[in-house]
Each structure stands twice: as C-alpha cells, then as structure tokens.
Amino acid sequence: MVFEALVRWNHAQRGLIAPGHFIPLAEETMLIVQLGDWVLRQACMDAASWSKAAAVAVNLSPVQFKNPNLVASVKGALAASRLPAHRLELEITESVLLQNSEATRAILHELRALGVKISLDDFGTGYSSLSYLRSFPFDKIKIDRSFVNELATRKDSMAIIRAVTGLGRSLGITTTAEGVENEAQLELLRREGCTQAQGYLFSKPRPVCEVEGMLATSRASAVA
Ligand code: MN
Numbered sequence: 001m002v003f004e005a006l007v008r009w010n011h012a013q014r015g016l017i018a019p020g021h022f023i024p025l026a027e028e029t030m031l032i033v034q035l036g037d038w039v040l041r042q043a044c045m046d047a048a049s050w051s052k053a054a055a056v057a058v059n060l061s062p063v064q065f066k067n068p069n070l071v072a073s074v075k076g077a078l079a080a081s082r083l084p085a086h087r088l089e090l091e092i093t094e095s096v097l098l099q100n101s102e103a104t105r106a107i108l109h110e111l112r113a114l115g116v117k118i119s120l121d122d123f124g125t126g127y128s129s130l131s132y133l134r135s136f137p138f139d140k141i142k143i144d145r146s147f148v149n150e151l152a153t154r155k156d157s158m159a160i161i162r163a164v165t166g167l168g169r170s171l172g173i174t175t176t177a178e179g180v181e182n183e184a185q186l187e188l189l190r191r192e193g194c195t196q197a198q199g200y201l202f203s204k205p206r207p208v209c210e211v212e213g214m215l216a217t218s219r220a221s222a223v224a
Contacts, residue, residue, distance in 0.1 A: 001215070002089060004057040004198070005043040006205050007035075027063045036064045037073050044081035044088060046208050052215045057089040059121065062096045065103075071110045078114065085115030091142065093121045097132050108136050119176070124160060133171060140196075141168050145179025148199070151188050158188070165194045 009017040026032040040058050047056035064070055078085055090111060096104055112118055119140035120132065124147055133141075143164050150157040161177070168175035177189045180199035189197055203214065 001052070001054040002057050002196070002198075003047070003054060003211060004091070005039060005046075005059070007039050023061070027061055030063065032061045032063045033067045036061060037077075040074065041077045041080060044077040044083045046211070047087055048081040048083040050211060050215060053084075053087060054211075054215060055087045055089055055117075056083075057091055057119065059091045060096070062093070062099055065096055065099065065107060070107060071114070074111055074116065075114060078116075086117065089117040089119055089140065091119045091121040094123075094126050094128065094132055097135060098127075101135065105136055112137075122178075123164065130167075133167070133173070138173055140174040140176055142176045142178050142198075143194070145199070148177050148179045148181075148185055148189070151185050158192075161189070161194065162192050165189075165192045168195070169193060 007019050007023075009019075009022055011017050023032065026035050043056045043058050047054065060070075067073070074088075074090070077083075078088065092108075108118055117139040118136070119142055120138045121142045122144045123141045124144040141164060143161060147157045147160050151161065165175045167173075174195045175193075176196040176198055177185075177194050178198050180186055180189065180197040180201045182201060186197055186201060206214065
C-alpha cells in the first residue's frame with residue numbers, strides 16, 4: 001500500500017488552505033525548497049512510525065531540482081527517519097524533464113541510486129512525450145485522473161489507458177490510475193492490467209493521524 005503525502009496549510013484565520021493556493025507562490029519565491037524539505041522529512045518520519053511497511057509518495061516541484069542540495073536533502077530525510085529507501089517514492093511531473101534535462105537526469109539517477117522509487121506523475125497531460133519514458137527508467141507511471149474520470153463514457157479514454165498500461169507492462173513499469181471513484185472504473189482498470197489504483201474509492205485525503213487506523217482496516221490499494 002502507498003500513501004501520497006498531500007500538504008495543507010492550516011492558517012490561523014483562513015482555516016485549511018489547499019496547496020493550489022500557496023504552492024505556486026512558494027515556487028515563485030523559492031520557499032518551496034524549504035517547504036519541500038520539511039514535507040519530505042515529515043513524510044519520511046511519519047511513514048517510519050507506521051506499524052506496517054507501507055510506502056509514502058512525496059511530490060517534488062520542478063523548482064526543487066534547481067536546488068543543488070536536493071539529493072543530500074533526500075538522503076538526510078531517509079537517515080533522520082531511518083525509513084528504508086524502497087518505501088519512499090518521489091513523484092515528478094514531466095515539467096521537471098523539460099528543464100535542463102541533462103542535469104535533471106543526473107539528479108534522478110543519483111536519487112534512484114539511494115534506493116528510492118521515481119514516479120512520473122499526471123501522465124497523459126501536457127506534452128507527455130514518449131521519449132520521457134526512454135530518458136529515464138521510471139519505476140511507475142501515474143495515469144492522469146482525467147482519463148479515469150471518463151473511462152465509462154469515452155472510448156478514447158479507454159484506448160489511452162489501454163495503451164499506457166500496455167506500455168508500462170512492456171517496459172516493466174508499474175502503472176497507477178489516479179482519481180478512481182467507483183467499482184466500475186476499478187473493474188475496467190483491472191481488466192486492462194493496470195497495476196495500482198488510487199482515489200476516493202479507497203479514501204479521500206485524510207490527516208496523517210488516521211493512517212494507522214486505515215492500515216488496520218482498509219482494503220489493499222493494489223488492483224492486480
Ligand atoms: Mn502526485
């Protein structure tokens with residue numbers, strides 16, 4: 001089972017603020033470097049404390065790749081928490097690969113050498129160049145929720161999911177469908193050989209203090 005770390009800002013006056021409202025600003029001001037470090041450390045600490053060896057997925061901003069200390073910071077988070085590296089998954093979007101791709105690839109290889117897993121997030125939106133899949137040996141492709149949303153009603157979404165899961169299978173890459181909301185979608189994804197599923201069908205975003213209870217009761221998130 002994998003838990004994806006999703007940050008919220010619990011503001012004294014404004015209440016819970018969604019990441020869409022403060023991450024862009026954090027990226028613009030480079031504060032994302034410190035914020036990203038904190039998220040990474042906290043997520044590793046939390047995961048290391050769980051009673052089961054579930055993995056934790058942490059999203060990395062393209063801006064964090066401009067930080068020369070990114071690899072050291074991941075190494076530090078693993079060391080401080082004593083979380084085994086294979087239980088940490090780092091999610092990047094293709095925009096990371098669009099910028100200074102040689103340097104980025106070198107960083108990705110260094111991260112992978114630590115033993116962490118690297119996922120390509122939101123696949124199928126943006127450019128989604130298939131050459132990205134050759135430029136770095138990703139452990140996982142996360143199929144964007146927009147394709148899953150329309151799975152039952154649009155043949156083209158089905159065809160795209162079929163193509164991406166087939167590609168993943170041939171390349172030995174895990175495929176995760178994002179935004180799975182009902183059993184019908186899950187069944188179709190299972191039939192296409194999608195390896196993992198994520199979404200409201202399993203759980204809405206929950207505070208980390210509830211993870212332990214979920215580990216005890218929840219159904220496995222793996223589709224096949
Ligand atoms: Mn993600």
